[in-house]
Amino acid sequence: MSAGRSAAPARGQWAFHDGAFVPAAEVRLGPGLQALQYGTGVFEGIRAYAAGPDTSHLYRARDHFSRMISSAALLRIAVGPSADELVEITTELLRRNGHTGDAYVRPLAYKTALEPGVPFGVRLQGVSSSLTVVSLPMGSYVPKEGISCGVSSWRRIPDSSLPARAKITGAYANNALATDEATQAGYDDAVFLNQAGHVAEASTANVFLVRAGRVATPSHASDILEGITRDSVISLLRRDEGVEVEQRTVLRSELGTADEIFLTGTGCEIVPVTSMDGRxxxxxxxxxxxxxxxxxxxxxxxxxxxxxxxWLTPVHRTAVRL
Ligand SMILES: Cc1ncc(COP(=O)(O)O)c(C=O)c1O
Structure with missing residues (x-):
């Protein structure tokens, strides 16, 4: 399930890079980049939603940046700005880029190069890091009438190898393998099982099931990214319907017997799964x-x-010419 485009900004857009707003086209990262070689970066995907001709709102930006800072800590990446400062930086970035509709923000904190005197090798200590934030216009891209999913033959990376709860760039090769297999087989997206054979998550979204009026989603211990949309849905169901979502082990067979399945994620938002494994x-x-x-x-x-x-941070847009 993909937007069919990269998260690269168009020409003429600003980026926040290493502490300053610069033209995005001027951000140059070389082949020696540690994150490129070893996948040692962490990222987020944040949406802004239009709320009028000149105003939009970032959705749960502080929560996304808090998650990025904790993902970064795992890789010993010093992000620099606090979560609140990152929200301010992002608000300014969107304002400068002057998007007139819905937008997507991609912050990336990553290892760059060995510090002087540090011996060659794959390591986390003694490696400098950088922060780059870009934004681009992006609306909904997943069909709201429903998608098809297939259970992947690729298993989700276990917490004991590479924690799915941290949004680590290198780990997304696992997600790409599953998406590739699913789309080759004619499905829109893949559902991962974890090493125990229980349901984990979709390629870039969390999974919810409804059966006989009860709602369940794989627990934090199921090798999932603890999605912010997942958290929103748990809160909204509790508040609006008095439904307490069961966060537990979800068996594969439950996918075949559910009355409803839906996915949640910043990118896909809420998307119904109307066919699972061809049924x-x-x-x-x-x-x-x-x-x-x-x-x-x-x-x-x-x-x-x-x-x-x-959950919303207002952004008042006034494009700043490069
Ligand atoms: C693997 C994975 N699971 C779940 C999600 C959903 O998380 P969120 O709702 O925070 O976007 C994402 C998207 O970021 C993801 O990449």
């Missing part, structure tokens, strides 16, 4: 719980739900 899920159309979650999420991100206003 219809429930009636084969988005189910009532999925539809209500989609509506509640849309209201939250579009600033139409005053009770979730704390």
């Amino acid at each position: 219809p899920v429930g009636s084969g159309a988005p189910g009532p719980v999925t539809r209500r979650v989609m509506d509640a999420y849309e209201r939250a991100v579009r600033a139409r739900d005053p009770r979730t206003a704390e």
